[in-house]
Amino acid sequence: MMHGSTTIFTVTDAAASLAYYRDHVGFDVAFEYGSPTFYVGLCSGEVSLHLISAAQAPRPPGHGAVSIQIDDVDALHADLVKRGAKILNAPKDQDYGLRDFAIADIDGNMIFFAMELGKS
Template sequence: MSPHAPQFCSAATLFVVQDVPKAVAHYRDVLGFKVGFTYGDPVFYGGVERGDVTIHFQAENKTPRESGQGAVNVFVTEVDALHDELKSRGATIVHPPGDRPYGMRDFDIDDLDGNRLTFGMGIGGSD
């Protein structure tokens, strides 16, 4: 047994999607992620990354869970610039950037399957 306490190193959000190759392409082309990997023949699992954020996709037909039920909060710098970038690439903006009473400036998008991504940055002060 190691004398050191275990430490968490990283995590990946898992979204269930209808079509993994289509989801990977959307995250690459519209959301600016890099393709990490795809797996299977035909592909039923894959992953993308941008900065320190990793998202994995699993085909809906490989799990009892339904697509479009996922959500993730992504903490960023320059939230307005990111909004403009993603909007110009054709992202589905659900809620535009705004200052929220919980001390964040954020905006929401939905991916092709309806999974929700909230991008935000702290603006200080919350009750």
């Protein structure tokens, strides 16, 4: 049985990406690894996100994506706009039953935030 997962994004600069996710997206820093730092653990609620420097990874930066289910898409969107996150689109009701929007990090990795329609 599966019990959880952690998304790992490849990034160009782990320190710059850590600052972006902390300051602009609101993640807490769980840990930093390496000297200089090349691997970072971030968390927000029950969501874990790890970042690895491209110099230490077998894949190029900016090709990752994850969808995160949240309680209030519009409130989070407003908060991320204030924080200066790179917003890709405004919240929208989708015909697949979700209200969602997306952001990108400084390398182009994407996070989709979604909630079921009728929940707010």
